[in-house]
Amino acid sequence: MRQFCAAALAALFLFIGLVSHASAQDITLRSRDGGVELTGTLLGFDGEFYRLQTQYGELTVDSSGVLCEGVGCPSLTDFVAELTVSGSETMGAVLMPALIEAFALRGGLTTSRETTGPDTFTYHLKEGGTGKTVGRFFFHLTNTDTGFADLLSDNADIVMALREIRRAEITRAHEAGLGDLQKHNRSRVLALDAMVPIVAPGNPVDAISPTDLSRILAGTLTNWATLGGPDAPISIHLRNPGSGLAQGVEDRLVKPARVTLTDGIIRHDSNTALAEAIARDPFGIGLASYSEIGNTKPLDLTGPCGFRLNAARRTIKTEDFPLTAPMFLYLPARRLPALAREFLAYTGSTSAQIVIRRAGFVDQAPEEVPIDLQGDRFRNAIAVADGTSGLSELQRMAKTLSGKRRLTLSFRFEPGASRLDAQSRSNVQHLARALEAGTYDGRHMLFVGFSDGQGPAEGNLRIAQKRAEAVRLAVVEAAETADLSRVVMASDAFGEAMPMACDDSTWGRQANRRVEVWLE
Structure with missing residues (x-):
């Protein structure tokens, strides 16, 4: 049949999607000779392709071969690339903004940041000469769990995660048409972090074994005297349960030891709050992000053989420090706007690795x-x-x-x-x-x-x-x-x-x- 029919039929077999943040509205796509038309709900437009929900299912159609009719039709000339990123506050507070600003500067764009809520903000990217807006990057900073929930509910295009995707999330994403998020092209390690045991600066203990950490978390080791410290009860501080950091602690320390977390753990909504609480608590211990240990004292990891491992940029990069925590970006199987694709490509560049280091994280160069x-x-x-x-x-x-x-x-x-x-x-x-x-x-x-x-x-x-x-x-x-x-x-x-x-x-x-x- 005509070019439009071929494009529509081919789209039935494309397992990709497009991104848009406009309200979903019914539109009609008509071939340029007027012989074929397709009506459906506009799910997205990336400046090149439409994504529609139709009676044939979800279709992807090249805009160059069709005319769009309806109030929901996007502008082909004044298109603004939009991207919503949700998940880890650790990644979204400093690292991602630093990368966006460096990316924009490299491309001759200017940026402005608009705070839209207590945990949301938007980056506006504009052409340096004309001031024309070419991109809007929306951020929702919560935790890894919420990031995956936003992705599954079509409220996010990218997830910032401090842990690997879990089996139930993989299954739900596949059922939702987001592709196999386990494949290497569906995720990337943006930078590296680590889970570091920390105590107050005045605590005399300077090393701990992961076995003893597990016993503390399980509530079977409760006094600092056992570790060579003062005769005082140990108080435990962790991030809130939905955070990737807290879940990483469970995955790497609690589950392998076949124990469960004790009651009475003091939870914190941010890495900064966790570090500040430990600095004030002379008998506290916590597991913090390497990038945000504040004024606390990090403990080396040790064991009965006497080997000691400390968290440093090189030992994290080589994974010699065993509690390394990769920082992931998860992307569904949908086509992103060109500007978003260029940004993602930039994050792996040599210049981006310098930005990552300056932001306090461990790069992968x-x-x-x-x-x-x-x-x-x-x-x-x-x-x-x-x-x-x-x-x-x-x-x-x-x-x-x-x-x-x-x-x-x-x-x-x-x-x-x-x-x-x-x-x-x-x-x-x-x-x-x-x-x-x-x-x-x-x-x-x-x-x-x-x-x-x-x-x-x-x-x-x-x-x-x-x-x-x-x-x-x-x-x-x-x-x-x-x-x-x-x-x-x-x-x-x-x-x-x-x-x-x-x-x-x-x-x-x-x-x-x-x-x-x-x-x-």
Whole structure:
């Protein structure tokens, strides 16, 4: 049939949508020769495509092939790109505004911020010369739960989340026609954060094990004297239950320990309020965002083997600090306006990583760490080297890695699974894009697998080698346009030779099971 019919039929098979914040109204789309027409409720317009709810279902139609009739028809010449972002207050208060302002400046646009409510605001983006409005970005700052609820009710286009999407949310999103939000193109890690145990500055305790943290959260460890502190009851401070930070605490500390949260936890509506409360409470402990610990004292993570891990930009970026928390943007399977797509592309750029660092968060720009800065890790390796075979493997590792530099992109697998965790899946994409850009042309890239110390050493070595090769193949598959003949890529493994944490807990073993990338 005519061009319009072909477009309409093709749209039946497009699992994409469009974004609009105008009230839904009935419109008629008519082919330019007047032979075919389609009536339905306008769900969205992105400046190029209409999205309609019709008797045939939800259709997407190219505006260049049709004429729009009805009071709800948007302007093709004065189109303003609109985007609604909902979810984590941690991400939306500082980080996203900083990125929007930097994006606008780079594109010659001006920005103005309009506060529209206690937890809402709008960014207006205008052309620098004419002052014409070209975009409006609406923000609803609440928590991760509300962000997903807004997305599922069609009140948001993007979710800011401090945790991975949960199975029930995946199912509901799929049923709502939003696509599979587990796919890598439906989410991206914007920046990195961490859950950091904090106490008041005067508290003498300076380190705690995740096992003891779990006992505190469960209410079975209740006095600071047990940890070498004063003889005083421990008060617990956490974010409100709907926040991604609080849910991350449950997912990473409570559930693996197979305990439940105790009663009497003091809850806070913001990260700032949590940090301020801990600073005032001499016997309080909380788990705070790395970006907002305020005037509190962060505690190192430790264990019976004596290893200590502190939250710092590099240890968070490498996931050596085990309570790292990726900051996600989730996007449904719908077409966003061009300006919104350009903004999302900008968030992964080199200049955006600088903005992320300046905003107090941990960026994802890969860095190369010289081997002479691996002292603590090699000291741990020496301390646990067991017998002749352990010493031999340690010597082989030192010889193999000598002269190489460690890349800050590490890879870990989900507990009990062969699937990479969320941050690692993002790291695969980052490394693949770098290979496509020729960043590592002429270099030798070695994927190195490590394991925990549970079970026979030979078996651990085989598993570590298998994981290293799996990561290498995942990166190769993702780097579709890279000329891999310009890079020498290989894999190796050293099993349990260089542990990051004690093996006495689930989190410690998870930290030790990893794949690193070393460059020469």
